[in-house]
Amino acid sequence: MRLAIPLLAALSALTSGGCVSSEASPEVLHQHHTIDYIEFTVRDLPEAKRFYTEAFGWSFTDYGPEYAGIQRPGGGEVGGMHQAAELRIGGPLVVLYSSDLEASVQAVVAAGGEIVKEPFGFPGGRRFHFLDPSGNELAVWGEAQGAGAGE
Numbered sequence: 001m002r003l004a005i006p007l008l009a010a011l012s013a014l015t016s017g018g019c020v021s022s023e024a025s026p027e028v029l030h031q032h033h034t035i036d037y038i039e040f041t042v043r044d045l046p047e048a049k050r051f052y053t054e055a056f057g058w059s060f061t062d063y064g065p066e067y068a069g070i071q072r073p074g075g076g077e078v079g080g081m082h083q084a085a086e087l088r089i090g091g092p093l094v095v096l097y098s099s100d101l102e103a104s105v106q107a108v109v110a111a112g113g114e115i116v117k118e119p120f121g122f123p124g125g126r127r128f129h130f131l132d133p134s135g136n137e138l139a140v141w142g143e144a145q146g147a148g149a150g151e
Helices: 004-016 045-056 101-110
Strands: 035-042 060-062 067-071 077-083 093-097 114-122 125-131 137-143
Touching: 035 045, 035 137, 045 067, 045 077, 101 114, 101 125, 101 137
Parallel strands: 035 077, 093 137
Antiparallel strands: 035 093, 060 067, 067 077, 114 125, 125 137
């Protein structure tokens, strides 16, 4: 299972307050089709932020009352927390980065994946969600392309 090691490294980096790779160039923030972000659902966002700040020293960027980005020391985000009444089945949402979101949608479908959330805009870009053949939900995001793409 090739994703296990990078995912464990990403989770370890989140809990230790570090980066996945200390050798990564600060200029290279995103790499095409790599794990880029881990998102999980919480029932009480202010309480979750309090807990992770106290337990691990995490800091956050608020994007409204129901979402907070988890900040990487030195800049950038490594994940986020979304407040919802129901927790996501299966744990965190693994989010990949794509330099060409539409091509990634086509590649997922061609490989046998099922799009469960069509591409949608959010502050900073666009993303879509898909199920792999085993039923695991992942997401892919890309930077906004053109006016209004992130809205």
